[in-house]
Amino acid sequence: MKSFWLGMCGLLSFSSLSVARADTLGEVKKRGFLKCGVSQGLAGFSAPDKGGLWQGIDVDLCRAVAAAVLGDATKVKYSPLSAKERLTALQSGEIDVLSRNTTWTFQRDTQLGVDFAGVIYYDGQGFMVPKKLGVKAAKELGGASVCVQLGTTTELNLADFFRSQNLTYKLVTFEKNDEVVAAYDAGRCDVISADRSGLFADRSAKLKKPDDHVILPEIISKEPLGPVVRHGDNRWGDIVRWSLYALLEAEELKVDSKNIEANKKSNNPAIRRLLGVEGELGKNLGLNTNWAASIIQQVGNYQQIFDRNLGKDSPLKIERGQNALWNAGGLHYPMPFR
Amino acid sequence: MRAKRRARDEWIHWARKKPTQALTSLVGLFLIVYLLLPVWHWAVTDANFLGSDRSACVGGGACWVFVRERFHQFLFGFYPADAYWRPLLTVAIGALSIGLLFVSRLGVLRLLIFVALPFIAWLILEGSLLGLPPVATDQWGGLLLTLIISVTGIAVSLPLGIFLALGRRSRLPLIRWLSVAFIELWRGVPLITVLFMASVMLPFFMPLGVEVDKLLRVLIGVTLFTSAYMAEVVRGGLQSIAKGQYEAAAALNLTSFQTMRLVILPQALRKVIPGIVNTFIGLFKDTSLVLIVGMFDLLGMVQTASTDPEWLGYSLEGYIFAGAMFWIFCFAMSRYSLRLERQLAYSSVERKQLT
Numbered sequence: 029m030k031s032f033w034l035g036m037c038g039l040l041s042f043s044s045l046s047v048a049r050a051d052t053l054g055e056v057k058k059r060g061f062l063k064c065g066v067s068q069g070l071a072g073f074s075a076p077d078k079g080g081l082w083q084g085i086d087v088d089l090c091r092a093v094a095a096a097v098l099g100d101a102t103k104v105k106y107s108p109l110s111a112k113e114r115l116t117a118l119q120s121g122e123i124d125v126l127s128r129n130t131t132w133t134f135q136r137d138t139q140l141g142v143d144f145a146g147v148i149y150y151d152g153q154g155f156m157v158p159k160k161l162g163v164k165a166a167k168e169l170g171g172a173s174v175c176v177q178l179g180t181t182t183e184l185n186l187a188d189f190f191r192s193q194n195l196t197y198k199l200v201t202f203e204k205n206d207e208v209v210a211a212y213d214a215g216r217c218d219v220i221s222a223d224r225s226g227l228f229a230d231r232s233a234k235l236k237k238p239d240d241h242v243i244l245p246e247i248i249s250k251e252p253l254g255p256v257v258r259h260g261d262n263r264w265g266d267i268v269r270w271s272l273y274a275l276l277e278a279e280e281l282k283v284d285s286k287n288i289e290a291n292k293k294s295n296n297p298a299i300r301r302l303l304g305v306e307g308e309l310g311k312n313l314g315l316n317t318n319w320a321a322s323i324i325q326q327v328g329n330y331q332q333i334f335d336r337n338l339g340k341d342s343p344l345k346i347e348r349g350q351n352a353l354w355n356a357g358g359l360h361y362p363m364p365f366r
Numbered sequence: 367m368r369a370k371r372r373a374r375d376e377w378i379h380w381a382r383k384k385p386t387q388a389l390t391s392l393v394g395l396f397l398i399v400y401l402l403l404p405v406w407h408w409a410v411t412d413a414n415f416l417g418s419d420r421s422a423c424v425g426g427g428a429c430w431v432f433v434r435e436r437f438h439q440f441l442f443g444f445y446p447a448d449a450y451w452r453p454l455l456t457v458a459i460g461a462l463s464i465g466l467l468f469v470s471r472l473g474v475l476r477l478l479i480f481v482a483l484p485f486i487a488w489l490i491l492e493g494s495l496l497g498l499p500p501v502a503t504d505q506w507g508g509l510l511l512t513l514i515i516s517v518t519g520i521a522v523s524l525p526l527g528i529f530l531a532l533g534r535r536s537r538l539p540l541i542r543w544l545s546v547a548f549i550e551l552w553r554g555v556p557l558i559t560v561l562f563m564a565s566v567m568l569p570f571f572m573p574l575g576v577e578v579d580k581l582l583r584v585l586i587g588v589t590l591f592t593s594a595y596m597a598e599v600v601r602g603g604l605q606s607i608a609k610g611q612y613e614a615a616a617a618l619n620l621t622s623f624q625t626m627r628l629v630i631l632p633q634a635l636r637k638v639i640p641g642i643v644n645t646f647i648g649l650f651k652d653t654s655l656v657l658i659v660g661m662f663d664l665l666g667m668v669q670t671a672s673t674d675p676e677w678l679g680y681s682l683e684g685y686i687f688a689g690a691m692f693w694i695f696c697f698a699m700s701r702y703s704l705r706l707e708r709q710l711a712y713s714s715v716e717r718k719q720l721t
Contacts, residue, residue, distance in 0.1 A: 068657065068660065068670055069669060069671075069672075069674075070673055071673045071674065071675045075673040076444070076671065077674060077676070078674075078676075080439065080444040083674075105504075108662070109660050110657065110659070110660060112562070112658065113562065113565065113658070113660065117660075120570050121569065122566075122569055206681055233678030233679045234678060337675075343420070343676060343678065344675050344678075
């Protein structure tokens, strides 16, 4: 009986996403705004400011897609979603795109009827230690006591790492991240381990003396975070993917929201193609020729987005690291626009 | 002056008579002061109250600037700032109708006002039917949302619960079975499941293009859930009424409706006031669960606001604020229930037992 109902649910969801929702682009254009799923508050990724406007790198991706499709980055309705309901909300059509610090995994990509459109932020688990400990690499952490959040993959990754290195360690777990940071700051453990984006945020905003702590270079897990769309609507997936690439390509070509007007007169064919001065890139996506220009003009390029939300212009002060462009030692590699 | 001296004499007298008790009291007092002093320093003397951003928060004390800066969000969520008069008007009407509860002359009428309250609130807050600029329900939040959900739940679940309790004791099998099935179904699932079902699964079953407002779905879920609990509380009261009462009513030639309305229910409900208010207080606190379905009640709003990079690390202040607000409302409810019990008590002896 149980399997029957599960089957019914699956059937319903499947039929609704494969038949009825095949034309997300048309729906969004007709509706006049984009429905975007974001988190319920994660510093630098999506959080409401004083005026109630959503800010963050995930939010800026929603704005970029809205700028590309509708020509107006403000035409977005944000749905704050909990981790439990995020993928169901996408499948049921409550949102058009999910931009909510979601890790791209095999399981999600193949089993849940969704597709990942790319990676907007490469995260991964790391370590933070007090400078006075003199630790330079994670390999020197043998015998250390480690503060982590309870019941997350963080704990499992940690166990794998120490076992593979043949090192011993002592686990100190807490229910909430705030408790983990407070315990570490009070000296109840030598090391704190969490996603590196979180470690940077904790260091600059929650520790009493941020400069006394160092985040080790090792990354012991892969957490590629990216926007998600429904499986089966490839046209829409293309639009989200290339909106993301447009942000990265603009950084690579050094086109930003301030110099875009001057760049429209540039002789560089790559810039001319991206901004729609020549070629038909937008048309192939079912969009206007100035789709990428709207994105850059209204939202900025990837560097601008990163700096204001996570990087040097934000209180978080996260380094680019893996999130630099491929030609600057990072992993971001926009596919060629031609 | 004399009274003061007499009180002091009494204390000394008591301390001489029971030295161990006096000593433990002293130690206890000392411990309380010793433990609470750092809290006092953190929350008041070392705290920062003035300023407009995190740079204003220096030293080790609390940063109440965060709560002050986001106060409007904690109260109203994302409701547009130029329309704050609408939630305020709604709350004023709500306060007025709660005030009317104390006017016993109005009788049953005051309950009707209470039931009408959710609809009036919706008219004003949503606004389009009154010709005001519409505000979508996903922008309602903070304390406003907490109050909307709990007041609606309270106002609708009590009458519904009474009907269900009567239905469960009905002599007609169909009504009885339906009531039992309803109560056991809703009592058997956690509220989180109900909310999740209402917000995430229902859209799967609805035809394309039909969208029922998410808040409305949640409200219906919360109300049905609470009414199942309410039904069982009321049934407890009904069962405590002796058979003789029914027989006496029958001897007076009262119809069964009159028996219920004039004899049984007044006695039964009076007995279960603590249980009813208990359910209400539970509901009030359970409203925080709506965070699971992406709505920001008071607690959710505090949590979300404290993830703004600008205010990272000051969540404790926000939590304390939310806790204080919840406590104020729950305490007020329990005081009201005591007052009601006292009002309805038969004798002065019974009245004295209530503190």
